[in-house]
Protein backbone atom coordinates (compact mmCIF):
# COMPACT_ATOMS: atom_id res chain seq x y z
CA UNK A 1 0.00 0.00 0.00
CA UNK A 2 2.85 2.39 0.79
CA UNK A 3 4.14 2.06 -2.77
CA UNK A 4 0.74 2.98 -4.18
CA UNK A 5 0.48 5.97 -1.85
CA UNK A 6 3.95 7.11 -2.94
CA UNK A 7 3.03 6.64 -6.60
CA UNK A 8 -0.16 8.71 -6.33
CA UNK A 9 1.69 11.38 -4.36
CA UNK A 10 4.35 11.54 -7.09
CA UNK A 11 1.62 11.80 -9.75
CA UNK A 12 -0.01 14.68 -7.88
CA UNK A 13 3.31 16.44 -7.26
CA UNK A 14 4.28 16.18 -10.93
CA UNK A 15 0.86 17.44 -12.06
CA UNK A 16 1.24 20.53 -9.86
CA UNK A 17 4.37 21.25 -11.96
CA UNK A 18 2.61 20.38 -15.25
CA UNK A 19 4.79 17.31 -15.73
CA UNK A 20 3.54 14.15 -17.40
CA UNK A 21 3.97 12.13 -20.57
CA UNK A 22 0.97 13.81 -22.20
CA UNK A 23 1.93 14.72 -25.77
CA UNK A 24 1.62 18.44 -26.48
CA UNK A 25 -0.83 17.98 -29.36
CA UNK A 26 -3.13 15.90 -27.16
CA UNK A 27 -3.24 18.51 -24.42
CA UNK A 28 -4.71 21.32 -26.49
CA UNK A 29 -8.25 20.17 -27.21
CA UNK A 30 -11.16 21.94 -25.62
CA UNK A 31 -12.25 20.27 -22.40
CA UNK A 32 -13.80 20.92 -19.04
CA UNK A 33 -10.63 20.80 -16.97
CA UNK A 34 -7.40 22.63 -16.25
CA UNK A 35 -3.92 21.68 -17.45
CA UNK A 36 -3.05 20.37 -13.98
CA UNK A 37 -5.99 17.97 -14.17
CA UNK A 38 -4.87 16.79 -17.62
CA UNK A 39 -1.37 16.03 -16.35
CA UNK A 40 -2.74 14.28 -13.29
CA UNK A 41 -5.01 12.02 -15.37
CA UNK A 42 -2.03 11.18 -17.57
CA UNK A 43 0.21 10.44 -14.59
CA UNK A 44 -2.43 8.23 -13.01
CA UNK A 45 -2.47 6.02 -16.10
CA UNK A 46 1.32 5.87 -16.42
CA UNK A 47 1.72 2.69 -14.42
CA UNK A 48 2.07 -0.54 -16.48
CA UNK A 49 -1.04 -2.68 -16.18
CA UNK A 50 -3.44 0.22 -15.71
CA UNK A 51 -7.11 -0.56 -16.33
CA UNK A 52 -8.85 2.81 -16.60
CA UNK A 53 -12.54 3.66 -16.41
CA UNK A 54 -13.97 7.11 -17.09
CA UNK A 55 -17.64 7.95 -16.52
CA UNK A 56 -18.50 11.26 -18.22
CA UNK A 57 -16.56 11.70 -21.46
CA UNK A 58 -18.19 14.72 -23.11
CA UNK A 59 -15.93 15.68 -26.08
CA UNK A 60 -13.12 13.38 -24.97
CA UNK A 61 -10.47 15.79 -23.66
CA UNK A 62 -10.16 14.04 -20.30
CA UNK A 63 -10.05 10.56 -21.82
CA UNK A 64 -7.39 11.73 -24.26
CA UNK A 65 -5.45 13.36 -21.42
CA UNK A 66 -5.51 10.10 -19.48
CA UNK A 67 -4.62 7.76 -22.34
CA UNK A 68 -2.49 9.61 -24.91
CA UNK A 69 1.15 8.66 -24.54
CA UNK A 70 0.24 5.79 -22.19
CA UNK A 71 -0.29 3.13 -24.85
CA UNK A 72 2.35 0.91 -23.25
CA UNK A 73 1.00 1.37 -19.75
CA UNK A 74 -2.74 1.02 -20.15
CA UNK A 75 -3.86 -2.57 -20.59
CA UNK A 76 -7.53 -1.74 -21.03
CA UNK A 77 -9.66 1.39 -20.92
CA UNK A 78 -13.42 1.85 -20.63
CA UNK A 79 -15.49 4.98 -21.07
CA UNK A 80 -19.19 5.65 -20.71
CA UNK A 81 -21.42 8.57 -21.66
CA UNK A 82 -24.93 8.89 -23.04
CA UNK A 83 -24.28 12.34 -24.55
CA UNK A 84 -27.79 13.54 -23.80
CA UNK A 85 -27.36 15.21 -20.43
CA UNK A 86 -25.04 17.90 -21.71
CA UNK A 87 -25.43 21.35 -23.17
CA UNK A 88 -23.65 20.46 -26.38
CA UNK A 89 -25.55 17.17 -26.68
CA UNK A 90 -24.80 14.99 -29.67
CA UNK A 91 -22.33 17.53 -31.07
CA UNK A 92 -20.04 16.46 -28.24
CA UNK A 93 -20.42 12.84 -29.30
CA UNK A 94 -19.28 13.65 -32.84
CA UNK A 95 -16.35 15.61 -31.48
CA UNK A 96 -15.53 12.71 -29.18
CA UNK A 97 -15.42 10.33 -32.14
CA UNK A 98 -13.05 12.62 -34.02
CA UNK A 99 -10.75 13.10 -31.03
CA UNK A 100 -10.70 9.38 -30.39
CA UNK A 101 -9.70 8.73 -33.98
CA UNK A 102 -7.03 11.42 -33.92
CA UNK A 103 -5.42 10.69 -30.57
CA UNK A 104 -6.41 7.20 -29.42
CA UNK A 105 -6.58 5.10 -32.58
CA UNK A 106 -3.63 3.01 -31.39
CA UNK A 107 -5.74 1.61 -28.58
CA UNK A 108 -8.02 -0.33 -30.92
CA UNK A 109 -10.09 -2.78 -28.86
CA UNK A 110 -8.20 -1.88 -25.72
CA UNK A 111 -10.52 1.12 -25.51
CA UNK A 112 -14.20 0.29 -25.19
CA UNK A 113 -16.66 3.18 -25.19
CA UNK A 114 -20.31 2.74 -24.26
CA UNK A 115 -23.06 5.13 -25.32
CA UNK A 116 -25.38 4.38 -22.42
CA UNK A 117 -27.00 5.83 -19.34
CA UNK A 118 -24.64 4.85 -16.57
CA UNK A 119 -27.52 4.31 -14.17
CA UNK A 120 -28.96 1.49 -16.24
CA UNK A 121 -25.66 0.16 -17.58
CA UNK A 122 -24.85 -3.49 -16.95
CA UNK A 123 -21.48 -2.82 -15.34
CA UNK A 124 -20.47 -6.41 -14.58
CA UNK A 125 -21.29 -7.57 -18.11
CA UNK A 126 -19.42 -4.84 -19.96
CA UNK A 127 -16.46 -4.27 -17.64
CA UNK A 128 -14.89 -7.71 -17.20
CA UNK A 129 -11.41 -6.45 -16.28
CA UNK A 130 -11.06 -5.08 -12.74
CA UNK A 131 -10.48 -1.34 -12.86
CA UNK A 132 -7.58 0.14 -10.89
CA UNK A 133 -8.00 3.81 -11.90
CA UNK A 134 -11.55 5.22 -11.97
CA UNK A 135 -12.47 8.80 -12.88
CA UNK A 136 -16.05 9.93 -12.23
CA UNK A 137 -17.05 13.11 -14.08
CA UNK A 138 -20.64 12.36 -15.08
CA UNK A 139 -23.71 13.95 -13.57
CA UNK A 140 -22.77 15.40 -10.21
CA UNK A 141 -26.35 15.65 -9.07
CA UNK A 142 -26.20 11.89 -8.57
CA UNK A 143 -22.55 11.41 -7.62
CA UNK A 144 -23.33 8.97 -4.79
CA UNK A 145 -25.40 6.69 -6.98
CA UNK A 146 -23.08 7.06 -9.97
CA UNK A 147 -19.93 6.17 -8.07
CA UNK A 148 -21.57 3.28 -6.23
CA UNK A 149 -22.63 1.67 -9.51
CA UNK A 150 -19.00 0.96 -10.39
CA UNK A 151 -17.62 -0.04 -6.99
CA UNK A 152 -17.93 -3.77 -7.60
CA UNK A 153 -15.57 -3.71 -10.59
CA UNK A 154 -12.77 -1.87 -8.78
CA UNK A 155 -9.56 -3.59 -7.73
CA UNK A 156 -8.52 -3.72 -4.11
CA UNK A 157 -6.87 -1.27 -3.62
CA UNK A 158 -7.73 1.17 -6.39
CA UNK A 159 -7.51 4.87 -7.20
CA UNK A 160 -10.61 6.99 -7.70
CA UNK A 161 -10.82 10.58 -8.92
CA UNK A 162 -13.86 12.89 -8.80
CA UNK A 163 -14.18 16.30 -10.44
CA UNK A 164 -16.20 19.31 -9.19
CA UNK A 165 -15.19 18.65 -5.61
CA UNK A 166 -15.82 22.26 -4.57
CA UNK A 167 -19.20 22.26 -6.27
CA UNK A 168 -19.78 25.76 -7.55
CA UNK A 169 -23.26 24.51 -8.44
CA UNK A 170 -26.31 23.34 -6.57
CA UNK A 171 -25.01 19.90 -5.76
CA UNK A 172 -22.53 19.06 -3.00
CA UNK A 173 -20.06 16.56 -4.42
CA UNK A 174 -18.06 16.17 -1.24
CA UNK A 175 -21.17 15.32 0.80
CA UNK A 176 -22.29 12.89 -1.89
CA UNK A 177 -18.90 11.23 -2.04
CA UNK A 178 -18.87 10.82 1.76
CA UNK A 179 -22.24 9.10 1.47
CA UNK A 180 -20.94 6.80 -1.27
CA UNK A 181 -17.92 6.04 0.88
CA UNK A 182 -20.00 5.16 3.93
CA UNK A 183 -22.58 3.12 2.00
CA UNK A 184 -20.22 1.42 -0.46
CA UNK A 185 -17.89 -1.56 -0.09
CA UNK A 186 -14.71 0.55 0.01
CA UNK A 187 -13.07 2.91 2.45
CA UNK A 188 -10.52 5.66 1.94
CA UNK A 189 -6.91 4.84 2.78
CA UNK A 190 -5.57 8.22 1.74
CA UNK A 191 -7.05 11.20 -0.07
CA UNK A 192 -5.89 14.35 -1.82
CA UNK A 193 -8.14 17.40 -2.18
CA UNK A 194 -6.79 19.65 -4.91
CA UNK A 195 -8.12 23.19 -4.73
CA UNK A 196 -9.56 25.80 -7.04
CA UNK A 197 -10.04 29.48 -6.26
CA UNK A 198 -13.08 29.90 -8.50
CA UNK A 199 -15.34 27.95 -10.82
CA UNK A 200 -13.49 26.61 -13.89
CA UNK A 201 -10.15 27.69 -12.46
CA UNK A 202 -7.75 27.08 -15.34
CA UNK A 203 -4.70 27.92 -13.19
CA UNK A 204 -5.48 25.46 -10.41
CA UNK A 205 -7.71 22.37 -10.29
CA UNK A 206 -10.77 23.58 -12.23
CA UNK A 207 -13.71 23.19 -9.80
CA UNK A 208 -11.64 21.35 -7.22
CA UNK A 209 -10.48 17.79 -7.74
CA UNK A 210 -10.50 14.75 -5.47
CA UNK A 211 -8.18 11.75 -5.55
CA UNK A 212 -8.36 8.82 -3.16
CA UNK A 213 -6.91 5.38 -2.69
CA UNK A 214 -9.68 2.98 -1.71
CA UNK A 215 -9.60 -0.47 -0.20
CA UNK A 216 -12.35 -2.97 0.55
CA UNK A 217 -13.93 -2.66 3.94
CA UNK A 218 -13.30 -5.59 6.25
CA UNK A 219 -16.39 -7.70 6.86
CA UNK A 220 -17.64 -7.28 10.43
CA UNK A 221 -16.53 -10.19 12.64
Ligand SMILES: C[S@@+](CC[C@H](N)C(=O)[O-])C[C@H]1O[C@@H](n2cnc3c(N)ncnc32)[C@H](O)[C@@H]1O
Pocket residue numbers: 030031032033055056057058059060061062063080081082083084085086092116117118119137138139
Ligand atom coordinates in the same frame (compact mmCIF):
# COMPACT_ATOMS: atom_id res chain seq x y z
C1 LIG B 1 -18.80 17.45 -17.24
S1 LIG B 1 -19.09 16.50 -18.64
C2 LIG B 1 -17.62 15.52 -18.76
C3 LIG B 1 -16.44 16.35 -19.09
C4 LIG B 1 -15.21 15.60 -19.51
N1 LIG B 1 -14.80 14.61 -18.52
C5 LIG B 1 -14.10 16.62 -19.72
O1 LIG B 1 -13.37 16.86 -18.75
O2 LIG B 1 -14.01 17.19 -20.79
C6 LIG B 1 -20.24 15.33 -18.03
C7 LIG B 1 -20.60 14.24 -19.00
O3 LIG B 1 -21.34 13.26 -18.28
C8 LIG B 1 -22.33 12.74 -19.13
N2 LIG B 1 -23.44 12.17 -18.35
C9 LIG B 1 -24.25 12.83 -17.51
N3 LIG B 1 -25.18 11.99 -17.01
C10 LIG B 1 -24.93 10.78 -17.55
C11 LIG B 1 -25.55 9.49 -17.42
N4 LIG B 1 -26.62 9.32 -16.64
N5 LIG B 1 -25.04 8.46 -18.09
C12 LIG B 1 -23.95 8.63 -18.90
N6 LIG B 1 -23.32 9.82 -19.07
C13 LIG B 1 -23.82 10.88 -18.40
C14 LIG B 1 -22.77 13.95 -19.97
O4 LIG B 1 -23.38 13.55 -21.19
C15 LIG B 1 -21.47 14.70 -20.16
O5 LIG B 1 -20.86 14.39 -21.39
